[in-house]
Amino acid sequence: MNIRTTTRRVATVAAVAAPLALMAAAPALAEDEAAAQGKGNSISGVAWLDQDSDGIRDSGEPAFAGHTMYLVGTNTAVQTDENGRYTFTGLKPGETYRVGSMDRSLLDGHGWSPQQDRMANGSDFSPVDGTAAVVTGEQNADSGLVLTVNDYRPSQIIVAPAKQVYQVGDVVDIVAGAHFDGNANDQFGAKLTLPDGLRKLERIGGMPKFMDEDKPNEVTGMFYDRRYPGLIEFLGARVRVEQPIAAADIKVEVWKGVFGQSDPNLSNDTLSRAFTAVAAPATDPVTTEPTTTAPTTAPTTTTTAPVVVPVSQNTTPLANTGASALGLIGTGGGLLAAGSGAVLWSGRRKKA
Incomplete structure (x- = not known):
């Protein structure tokens, strides 16, 4: 049960009709004699056996008598009566208490119902730890219990x-x-x-x-x-x-x-x-074939023109002509030899 749900329930009862409010309050006052006598506010509710495990008390689902309810962090505990009802009295007005529904898992195999705290007849207690935050004055803090399977x-x-x-x-x-x-x-x-x-x-x-x-x-x-x-x-x-x-x-x-x-x-x-x-596939050993490294550039053959070394180094060109005196002498000698050969050949032909 949370504060919002409690407030909504109280407001609904007050707003709809006074007779309905009196009818709802009368059983609570009768069951909480201490509150009726002004000895303090109370919290009460019912524990029941949720036979269809839906967290809602349906018609015919029986009360769970003898079930222990307690205030978390205190030594205060009560047991439900034959109608499954419990009541805590002498509580501070307007205070929020954490109420616990006993863990029966190792006792008789019962667990807590699904939480349906927004339903008027639903279970208000967490199915995780069996507790609920309840404001003083709440008279319907109900706990559903299931036979666990x-x-x-x-x-x-x-x-x-x-x-x-x-x-x-x-x-x-x-x-x-x-x-x-x-x-x-x-x-x-x-x-x-x-x-x-x-x-x-x-x-x-x-x-x-x-x-x-x-x-x-x-x-x-x-x-x-x-x-x-x-x-x-x-x-x-x-x-x-x-x-x-x-x-x-x-x-x-x-x-x-x-x-x-x-x-x-x-x-x-x-x-x-x-x-x-x-196993992972075996890896064959790598065999390296002998290789010949090709030259990076093709071999080349260089033919060097024969170098004629002049007999005399006096090769000063003729002035303003660019011609060499040695070259002219060689040329003239060649011409003289050719002329002599021609004369001799001519003479021989005549004698013949």
Whole structure:
């Protein structure tokens, strides 16, 4: 029950009709004699057995007699009567108290109903811890109780990246999901067991640690607060494949909370998946063939024109002509020789 709901209920009763308000108040005053006598304000309500686990008291659902209600942080506690009603008296006017509905999980397997504090006949207490913030004067702080039936089981095992066969050296994420279905909040956890040959690199998943240091081939987790039914939670690890693995099982086992005895199906408490890995392909040794390094430039043959070394170094050109005196002398000699040859050849022809 919250302040807004309480205010709305009081305002509705006052605004609709005075007779209705008197009818609603009269039972509360009669049941809270201390408040009627001016000994202080009170808080009261009813505990009942919520047979359909919907958090709403339906017609025919019975009262829960002998159930303990208490004020959190105090030594004050009362028990419900045969009609399921309880009352705290002598409370400070206008104060907000946290009222607790006793945890019966280990007593008789009852849990708290789903919270329906916006409903006039709904359960006002949290299904997580069984408490509610209630303002003094509230006479309908009601607590629904359910006979718990929870089925705890793993949901799946995810291996990524997905392959039929892995190789030594592969890095793989392995994550398991677990949850429970049922009608009451509860604690739960799980243990993931990995095959030999996988080395954990880091933990992944949202489930809190159960052990400070898990075994080399295990990942464990646990929720100590009571979780809602149907919520899948995950735990897992990033691993490296360090040796060949022949179809060994990855296994996840769900751990149960305080309502574990209510589990109707024990055959689905575990789930397995095969994992196979082979050795990495062998690498052939690299053979280096002898090689001849081609020259960066093609070889070239240089033909050097013969150099004529002049007999005399007196090669001063004739003035203003650019001609060499030595060259002229050589030319003249050649002409004289040619002329002499011609004369001799001519004389021989005549004699013939």
